[in-house]
Amino acid sequence: xxxANFIFTNGQGNFPVVWCCLPAPAPDIGTGLVxxxxxxxxxxxxxxxxxxxxSWLAATIDSLSGYFPDDTPFPTDSxxxxxxxxxxxxxxxxxxxxxxxxxxxxxTLSYIEHxxxxxxxxxxxxxxYSETTRIDISELKPVLFPYDxxxxxxxxxxxxxxxxxDSIEHDFFQLNPGDWDTDDAxxxxxxxxxxxxxxxxxxxxxxxxxxxxx
Numbered sequence: 001x002x003x004a005n006f007i008f009t010n011g012q013g014n015f016p017v018v019w020c021c022l023p024a025p026a027p028d029i030g031t032g033l034v035x036x037x038x039x040x041x042x043x044x045x046x047x048x049x050x051x052x053x054x055s056w057l058a059a060t061i062d063s064l065s066g067y068f069p070d071d072t073p074f075p076t077d078s079x080x081x082x083x084x085x086x087x088x089x090x091x092x093x094x095x096x097x098x099x100x101x102x103x104x105x106x107x108t109l110s111y112i113e114h115x116x117x118x119x120x121x122x123x124x125x126x127x128x129y130s131e132t133t134r135i136d137i138s139e140l141k142p143v144l145f146p147y148d149x150x151x152x153x154x155x156x157x158x159x160x161x162x163x164x165x166d167s168i169e170h171d172f173f174q175l176n177p178g179d180w181d182t183d184d185a186x187x188x189x190x191x192x193x194x195x196x197x198x199x200x201x202x203x204x205x206x207x208x209x210x211x212x213x214x
Contacts, residue, residue, distance in 0.1 A: 032120065039201050040137045051120030058118035060144060061098060061109070076101050079144065100143045102186040107143040109135070138199060146187050163190035 031038065032050025041053055065080045074080060079100045086094040095110040113135055116124035123134045157165050162180035169177040175189045176182045182189050 033122065036199075037122065037137050039198055040141055049120075050122055054117045054120040054122060057140070057144070058114060061096075061114065064098065066096075074099065074101070098140070098143050100146060103142065103146055104186075105143045107140045109140075142195060146191070152188065152190070160189075162188040164193070 033041070033053070043053070061081065065075070065078070067074060067080060067082050069082060069084065071082075074082070079098070079102075082097040082099060084094050084096065093111045095108055096114070098107045098109060100106070110124075110126075112126070113124045113133065116122075117135060122137070123132050125131070126133050152163055154161070155163060155165060157167060159166050160176075160178055160180040162169075162175075164173065164175065164177075166177040169175045169189070173189075173193060175193075180188050183192075185192055
C-alpha cells in the first residue's frame with residue numbers, strides 16, 4: 001500500500017471511493033479527461049479513461065524509491081520521490097516531490113492528490129473541501145517518463161542519432177546537428193521537440209480554420 005492510501009485509510013480520511021471521483025473540467029470528452037490530457041497521455045479516442053490512467057500513474061509513483069528529506073545524498077541516475085509527512089491535519093497530510101535528476105525536473109504531488117489519482121480522478125479536493133485542484137499531466141509526464149527509447153526510430157542522415165535529420169536540424173529548429181542533446185536536458189533533441197509540438201495539438205484541434213481543424 002502506498003503512503004498516501006495508508007494515511008487515508010488509517011487516518012481521518014477514510015472516505016468512500018465514489019467521493020474520489022470528481023468530474024473533469026470542460027470540455028470533458030467522456031473519459032474523465034480533457035482533450036489536452038488525452039493527447040499528452042497518447043490515448044486520444046481510445047477506451048483508456050481517467051480510471052485506467054489514474055491507477056496506472058499512481059502505481060508507477062508508488063514503485064519509485066522513496067526517501068525522506070534528510071536521506072541525502074539522493075540518486076543522480078534514477079527517478080525517485082521525497083516524502084514530506086504532515087501529522088495531525090485532517091486534510092493536508094503532506095506531499096511528495098517526484099524528482100527526475102537527469103532532467104533536473106521536479107513535480108510536487110500532495111498525498112490527497114495521489115489518493116484521488118489512485119481512484120481514477122485527476123481532480124481532488126483541497127483544504128476544507130470547498131475547492132478543487134487538478135494534476136497537470138503535461139508537467140508530471142516528463143518527470144516520470146523522460147522518453148521511451150523503443151519509440152526512437154533510427155533515420156538516415158542523422159550524425160548525432162537524435163532522430164532529426166541533419167539537413168533540417170539547424171536551419172529549421174536551431175539545434176546542433178552534432179549534439180544529440182543540444183541544451184543538455186538529458187533527452188534527445190527530437191524527444192524534447194515532440195514534447196513541445198504535442199502540447200500544441202489540442203489548440204490546433206479547437207481553432208476553427210480550413211487547414212488545421214480535425
